[in-house]
Amino acid sequence: MTEKSLVAAIPAAASPAALAHFEASFAYETDCWDVHDALAGGKPDFVLLDVRGTEKYAAGHVPGALDLAHRKIIGSKLAEFPEDTLFVVYCAGPHCNGAARAAVRLARLGRPVKLMAGGITGWLDEGFTLATGPN
Template identity: 70%
Template sequence: MMSAVTEIPAAPSDLAVAHFAAEFSFETDCWDVHDALSRGPDFVLLDVRGPALFARGHVPGAINLPHGKITDRRLAEWPAETLFVTYCAGPHCNGAARGALRLAQLGRSVKIMAGGITGWIDEGFDLATGA
């Protein structure tokens, strides 16, 4: 008897390799961001939530730029080749994807930090507070 897991066969290995390899082009995780921040990041970390939520708790070193305010003018201070990493509240929030989409539409390189604030806290990392 088949379960819901086995009812649809798994993808062939070559397709699985392409799929899972591509995921790393689109996202990173909280652990890797934390490690990079401790070494001096080679990307700009954007908290795309509103200022009130940012002030209550954010990843140390993040810049608050709500996804609806991402414009060419706001990005002008960073070189065109800058990699941006966006995050929001967590897996229940699509703000990181909205911010990433906006950055990509503006021709900027971008990844999402999977897990957002929820993932950051789950890893046991501290939050900064204030603006």
Template identity: 70%
Template sequence: MSKTPSPVAAIPAAASADALAHFEARLTFETDCWDTHDALSKGAGDFVVLDVRGPALYAAGHIPGAILLPHGKITARKMSEWPDDTLFVVYCAGPHCNGANKAAVRLAKLGRPVKELIGGVTGWLDEGLVLAKGEAPSSVAEVEGA
């Protein structure tokens, strides 16, 4: 008597070498909320967090230190405010939103290094992390305290 495999086992797992390549590659495209929070809390200056939603959502709650830059406003001119090798971490509302993906596409087309923050605001809150509230700074210089 043969037993039908579960839906999990019905499709065999990838070969270990293929799985390793896949999961290592994912880390080049994504970062998670905890790693981002930990780096920000330790003063990491090797990336910039972009909130790619609109101003009202940003004001209602955003990742502390994030810069408001809606994905539709990501242009070569706007990005020239940062050095070409600046790594950007983009986020939107959460897994139900594709704004971060759209932002990542725009940044990649401009030749900019980019990672998507897995989970966005939803993931941030799920991790028990706190959002900042308030209007966006009017310039990069204001964000950087210049």
């Protein structure tokens, strides 16, 4: 008898459970390609927030993103946006939890939010360029 790999040692979820899980993930995340496509179309239906901090934002950010560090997300900073504005947040990449922290803050404020999976790392991996300079 052969021993199962660490991958197969825990059985995969039943297909209905896997379907529900993966379909639900799209309510929480989007990817760099879809963000780029929406921004390139000129009429994004969301506000993109770079939540890493002003210094990192100035060094390189997704074109069209606003600079708002996750620690600075408070109601008064969002007052200019209608309550139903969808915010998409990103940080450095999969090794960083700043985007998740920002998403928590936005959700606590009752704001719709999605995380851009991959962050800056994912953006660059797709071959997209960064903008530099202040907001």
